[in-house]
Amino acid sequence: MLHAAQLLQSVGLNVSIVPADSSNPRFTRLPYPFDDLPISWRFMPGSCAILGDTLTPQRLLEVRENASQICHYTMAPLGLFRGEGCWGNRVVLLPGERQAVYSPMISAQIPTFYLQSRFPELEPWIEAALSPSRCLTSANKPRRLRASIYAGKGYLRPLPHALRSRINRSQSRLITRFEPSTKQALYELLSQTDFLVCFDPLTSLAHEAILMGIPVFIPIGWDETGVKHSFPVRLDGVVWNDVDQFLNILDHGYDHQAVVRSYRSALARNAQSLADLMFFGFTDSSPQPSAAELNAYWDSRQEFFASLNLPSPPSAWAPIEAALPASTISEHFKAFIVAFCMSMAAWSRKLSSVSRSLTQRLRRLRPH
Numbered sequence: 001m002l003h004a005a006q007l008l009q010s011v012g013l014n015v016s017i018v019p020a021d022s023s024n025p026r027f028t029r030l031p032y033p034f035d036d037l038p039i040s041w042r043f044m045p046g047s048c049a050i051l052g053d054t055l056t057p058q059r060l061l062e063v064r065e066n067a068s069q070i071c072h073y074t075m076a077p078l079g080l081f082r083g084e085g086c087w088g089n090r091v092v093l094l095p096g097e098r099q100a101v102y103s104p105m106i107s108a109q110i111p112t113f114y115l116q117s118r119f120p121e122l123e124p125w126i127e128a129a130l131s132p133s134r135c136l137t138s139a140n141k142p143r144r145l146r147a148s149i150y151a152g153k154g155y156l157r158p159l160p161h162a163l164r165s166r167i168n169r170s171q172s173r174l175i176t177r178f179e180p181s182t183k184q185a186l187y188e189l190l191s192q193t194d195f196l197v198c199f200d201p202l203t204s205l206a207h208e209a210i211l212m213g214i215p216v217f218i219p220i221g222w223d224e225t226g227v228k229h230s231f232p233v234r235l236d237g238v239v240w241n242d243v244d245q246f247l248n249i250l251d252h253g254y255d256h257q258a259v260v261r262s263y264r265s266a267l268a269r270n271a272q273s274l275a276d277l278m279f280f281g282f283t284d285s286s287p288q289p290s291a292a293e294l295n296a297y298w299d300s301r302q303e304f305f306a307s308l309n310l311p312s313p314p315s316a317w318a319p320i321e322a323a324l325p326a327s328t329i330s331e332h333f334k335a336f337i338v339a340f341c342m343s344m345a346a347w348s349r350k351l352s353s354v355s356r357s358l359t360q361r362l363r364r365l366r367p368h
Contacts, residue, residue: 001075002030002034002037003117003118003270004270004274005017005034005037006033006034006036006037007270007271007274008274008278009036009037011271015037015038016038016039016040016044016047017030017037017038017039017040018039018040018041018043018049018059018063019039019041020052020054020055020056020059021055021056021059022041022042022056022059022062023056023058027039042062043059043062043063043067044066045066046066046067046068047066047068048067048068048069048070048071048281048282049063049069049070049071050071050073050277050281051063051070051071051072051073051091052073052074053072053074053076053078053089053091054089055091060091064094069098069282070096070098071097071098071099071100071277071280071281071282072093072097072098072099072100073100073101073102073113073277073281074100074101074106074107074110075101075102075106076089076106076202077107077202077298077301077305078090078091078298079301079302080202080305080310081153081310081311082305082306082310082311090298090302092295093291093295095291095292097291098280098281098288099288099294100112100113100277100280100281101113102114102115103231103232104224104226104227104230104231104232105202105222105227105231107224107297108225108226108230109224110294110297111280112232113273113274113277113280114232114233114266114273115270115273115274116232116233116263116266116267116269116270118267119208119211121183121184121187122183122187122208122211122212125187125190125191125211125212126212126260129191129211129212129213129214129256130213130256130257130260144167144168145167145168145194145195145250146168146171146172146173146192146193147167147172147173147193147194147195147196147197147324148172148173148174148175148189148190148193148196148197148209148214149172149173149175149197149320149323150174150175150176150196150198150199150200150203150205151175151176151177151200151312151316151317151318152177152198152199152200152203152205153177153200153202153310153311153312154199154200154201154220154308154310154316155199155312155316156199156316156317156318156320156323157199157322158322158323158324158325159197159219159323159324160219160243161327162243162244163217163243163246163247164325164327166247166250167324169321169327172193172320172324173189173192173193173320174317174318174319174320175189175205176314176317176318177314177317187212190208190209190212190214191212193214194214194250195214195215195216195217195250196209196214197216197217197218197219197323198216198218199218199220199323200218201218201220201240201308206218206235206238207233207235207238207263209237210235210236210237210238210256210259211259211260211263213256214237215237215238215239215246215249215253215254216237216238216239217239217243217246218239218240218241219243220240220241220308221240221241222240223304228240232266233262233263233265233266234255234258235259236254236255236256236258237254237259
């Protein structure tokens with residue numbers, strides 16, 4: 001969204017960034033490279049508003065009282081996140097407000113205006129992945145593969161046996177929303193694995209991975225079909241909840257070059273896509289579904305969103321064994337040793353506690 005604001009500013013529009021939460025102003029300047037964008041803690045009366053979907057109720061009320069026109073630009077399905085505060089993203093539209101979405105993954109029914117994020121730190125890894133020396137033939141691929149496991153906003157759970165049996169757990173790695181702590185470290189880790197498993201159904205990491213030539217399995221279904229084929233950029237290499245299709249990609253690969261070309265073409269289309277969004281939100285007089293119809297549409301998806309129970313707490317992001325339970329004799333043996341050591345440590349702590357308690361009682365009983 002900050003890149004979009006810079007693009008609007010570059011064509012001569014008067015743009016201000018209005019923070020989503022007005023209750024606690026904490027900064028007056030954005031970090032580089034967005035430090036040329038002005039921040040306004042008060043919404044200017046008469047302005048046109050492009051609204052994200054995580055505004056606080058107070059900020060949303062302020063915007064509605066002052067904006068001349070409102071277009072909701074929804075970047076996660078409304079109601080997908082069930083938490084409170086900034087995580088609760090169910091917004092009820094009012095008459096006269098328009099709505100667009102970031103991608104067909106958000107909604108297959110509402111107009112899409114895709115803005116491709118630029119990944120400058122990823123570019124060297126993309127080039128390295130395109131190198132012919134990186135390609136593996138079926139003859140020299142390792143028999144058991146290294147996986148990166150990412151919980152994201154989701155929950156780790158055991159992978160299907162057909163995929164689990166391909167994975168070398170000792171060489172697989174866990175990714176959380178905090179670790180690795182830098183993009184460089186994240187891409188370094190991904191470059192050392194053969195595929196990524198995402199338990200987060202809606203994450204940029206899946207796109208970044210396939211740009212590196214790393215296929216992605218998302219073991220979660222989605223409530224609207226045909227999303228992958230209608231997506232504005234190619235998602236070859238990403239598979240939702242079809243383990244046989246993913247195993248086929250592991251065996252035969254995917255068109256990595258086409259994915260990279262699609263990403264770069266989308267970057268070149270950003271200006272036009274943003275201009276189209278502005279026209280749709282503030283100029284287009286063609287009819288759109290009413291606010292009541294849009295709200296009913298989002299209501300119809302809430303049962304599915306509730307079943308996902310997002311976002312997950314950090315306790316759901318580990319350990320890696322939650323996704324990769326022991327499957328070989330050596331893994332079962334290691335799991336037994338770990339469980340045994342943990343049990344002995346627990347007993348040791350308990351005995352130490354009992355010993356201290358008895359010692360204290362004996363000291364109190366000792367005559368003065």
